[in-house]
Amino acid sequence: MPGAPAISSLDRSSTLDRLERERFDCAVIGGGITGVGIAREAALRGLSVALLEAEDFSSGTSSRSSKLIHGGLRYLAMGDVALVRETALERRKIHRLAPHLAEPRWVVVPTRTRAGLLKMRAGITTYEKLGAVEGEDLHRNWSLRELEAEEPILDRSRFAHACVYREYLTEDARLVLANLRCAVARGAAALNHARVDAISQENGRAGGVEAECTLSGRRVRVRARSVLNAAGPWVDRVHQLEDPQAPPRLHLSKGVHVVLPAERLPVRNIVILAAADRRSIFAIRRTGAVFIGTTDTSYEHGCETWPRITREDVEYLLEPVARTFSVDPVAPEEVVAAWSGLRPLIAEPGKKAHEISRRDEIWIGPRRVVSVAGGKLTGYRPMTRTAVEKAAEVCGLRLAAPPAQEEPLPGGDFDGDLARLSARLRLETGLEPATAARMVGLYGAEAGEVTGRGPDPLLPGASVLSGEVDWAIEVEGAATLEDVLYRRTRAALYEPSVREALVEPIAERMAKRLGWGSARREHEISAARERLASELAFLGESP
Numbered sequence: 001m002p003g004a005p006a007i008s009s010l011d012r013s014s015t016l017d018r019l020e021r022e023r024f025d026c027a028v029i030g031g032g033i034t035g036v037g038i039a040r041e042a043a044l045r046g047l048s049v050a051l052l053e054a055e056d057f058s059s060g061t062s063s064r065s066s067k068l069i070h071g072g073l074r075y076l077a078m079g080d081v082a083l084v085r086e087t088a089l090e091r092r093k094i095h096r097l098a099p100h101l102a103e104p105r106w107v108v109v110p111t112r113t114r115a116g117l118l119k120m121r122a123g124i125t126t127y128e129k130l131g132a133v134e135g136e137d138l139h140r141n142w143s144l145r146e147l148e149a150e151e152p153i154l155d156r157s158r159f160a161h162a163c164v165y166r167e168y169l170t171e172d173a174r175l176v177l178a179n180l181r182c183a184v185a186r187g188a189a190a191l192n193h194a195r196v197d198a199i200s201q202e203n204g205r206a207g208g209v210e211a212e213c214t215l216s217g218r219r220v221r222v223r224a225r226s227v228l229n230a231a232g233p234w235v236d237r238v239h240q241l242e243d244p245q246a247p248p249r250l251h252l253s254k255g256v257h258v259v260l261p262a263e264r265l266p267v268r269n270i271v272i273l274a275a276a277d278r279r280s281i282f283a284i285r286r287t288g289a290v291f292i293g294t295t296d297t298s299y300e301h302g303c304e305t306w307p308r309i310t311r312e313d314v315e316y317l318l319e320p321v322a323r324t325f326s327v328d329p330v331a332p333e334e335v336v337a338a339w340s341g342l343r344p345l346i347a348e349p350g351k352k353a354h355e356i357s358r359r360d361e362i363w364i365g366p367r368r369v370v371s372v373a374g375g376k377l378t379g380y381r382p383m384t385r386t387a388v389e390k391a392a393e394v395c396g397l398r399l400a401a402p403p404a405q406e407e408p409l410p411g412g413d414f415d416g417d418l419a420r421l422s423a424r425l426r427l428e429t430g431l432e433p434a435t436a437a438r439m440v441g442l443y444g445a446e447a448g449e450v451t452g453r454g455p456d457p458l459l460p461g462a463s464v465l466s467g468e469v470d471w472a473i474e475v476e477g478a479a480t481l482e483d484v485l486y487r488r489t490r491a492a493l494y495e496p497s498v499r500e501a502l503v504e505p506i507a508e509r510m511a512k513r514l515g516w517g518s519a520r521r522e523h524e525i526s527a528a529r530e531r532l533a534s535e536l537a538f539l540g541e542s543p
């Protein structure tokens with residue numbers, strides 16, 4: 001990859017100048033996995049690209065997922081074989097591009113009876129065939145003794161059998177950033193906190209977009225030969241900028257996850273739990289935290305970046321814990337963090353949210369805007385390739401052939417051995433083992449460079465390093481405290497014991513790097529604190 005791909009927040013005004021000055025092949029609206037996937041594919045195929053994101057890159061659904069790179073065994077049961085095949089095959093490809101963002105993990109499926117186990121194995125065997133899984137990655141049974149060693153808190157008096165199969169755990173927000181940086185390395189211009197509020201016209205066709213930088217108030221007009229709408233749950237709203245009468249196509253479904261300290265629920269792998277309505281949910285270990293999710297309920301309140309989490313959502317997720325593990329029931333008051341997001345599903349009238357297919361759809365509007373919605377994080381590459389090819393066809397753009405061999409994403413240039421990478425980082429920097437493991441998990445082969453910018457913890461005892469703040473600003477386009485806390489360091493999700501305490505030191509460092517005055521600094525601090533508190537607002541609801 002040519003040069004170190006960087007999206008710097010130190011000079012947003014020059015990005016705004018560039019957006020206004022050039023005429024691009026593609027203007028992409030939305031910086032979730034769909035938008036950045038489009039930007040990367042278009043840039044790799046020789047097109048010039050401008051990407052505008054209303055809030056932060058990945059701040060929509062693409063930072064609220066279950067963080068699995070998976071084909072979705074559940075969708076096989078729904079008969080979505082083509083979708084499952086495509087996404088199951090994608091797993092290894094994403095692992096090859098960014099091994100730190102697709103870490104192989106065992107998924108434990110506990111069953112009560114041998115008949116249940118055999119039925120499960122039959123489904124998993126089909127799933128593995130579709131995904132061309134082989135060798136060490138094939139599923140296996142765990143004996144009671146193995147279960148005791150590998151997943152000791154599972155209630156073995158209820159679950160005498162367990163089958164395990166492979167899936168991959170990602171860091172969704174960081175997968176988005178890695179793809180976007182890849183596009184930027186190929187010349188794309190990208191700006192977050194820049195909301196598109198109009199689609200401009202040239203000879204009756206879309207000729208670009210108009211946007212406002214929400215941090216400076218500056219407006220820009222971006223000229224482009226094609227416009228792609230990748231606004232996720234907001235795709236209908238953006239489509240209506242082009243065609244005000246267009247009926248909505250999406251069915252929004254809310255998905256909630258709750259976080260517990262790992263000491264409270266020391267799960268080691270990814271364990272499948274059966275919720276009260278028999279839906280499967282996951283308990284997933286990530287550093288010092290375990291998250292449980294997800295719900296899947298129709299959301300009637302329109303598009304929101306932070307859909308409200310209710311006590312009912314939380315109780316639904318916690319209820320199966322004591323039925324599955326040998327632990328005391330977990331009360332909502334023990335939840336230390338939570339997140340929710342909206343799935344932009346393609347509506348299927350008469351079906352409930354969890355019954356709707358996760359397929360994607362691409363459609364062309366009257367001004368030739370290409371809109372893309374639906375799908376899954378895992379299937380972003382094939383989905384966005386089709387979208388770019390469609391845009392090229394509709395708007396007469398010349399596409400280069402896809403690269404024969406895709407280069408690794410930023411941070412992905414290593415042999416996939418995270419333990420070895422982590423050991424090397426420790427040797428070079430003297431970091432504690434847990435901190436080094438966290439750093440390579442987030443930054444892959446770039447962890448050394450990030451650490452080099454500031455190896456001291458932001459707080460005594462915390463594993464978040466001061467260099468991460470500088471890296472976030474200089475290389476990953478972080479412009480607000482929330483950007484760093486939630487989507488760059490992910491401390492809001494996985495560092496529950498220190499996330500509140502990190503707010504001030506992050507603000508301090510950002511203020512120095514970005515030249516914030518005291519009013520801006522105070523505003524950022526109170527906005528971040530409000531955000532953290534809002535996740536747990538369900539505690540105010542009566543039981």
Ligand code: FAD
Nearest residue numbers: 030032033034054060061062065066068196232255377378
């Ligand atoms: P988004 O990530 O929402 O991106 C759209 C972006 O457009 C947003 O950032 C928004 O701010 C921006 N935008 C909106 N309007 C404008 C405008 N006017 N101007 C500029 N920008 C604008 N998939 C998996 O593969 N594995 C999983 O484990 C998984 N788990 C999931 C769990 C939950 C709870 C949910 C909700 C989804 C899950 N998914 C999973 C699905 C996956 O997360 C989504 O399919 C994917 O993230 C959608 O990405 P997107 O880019 O289309 O939308």
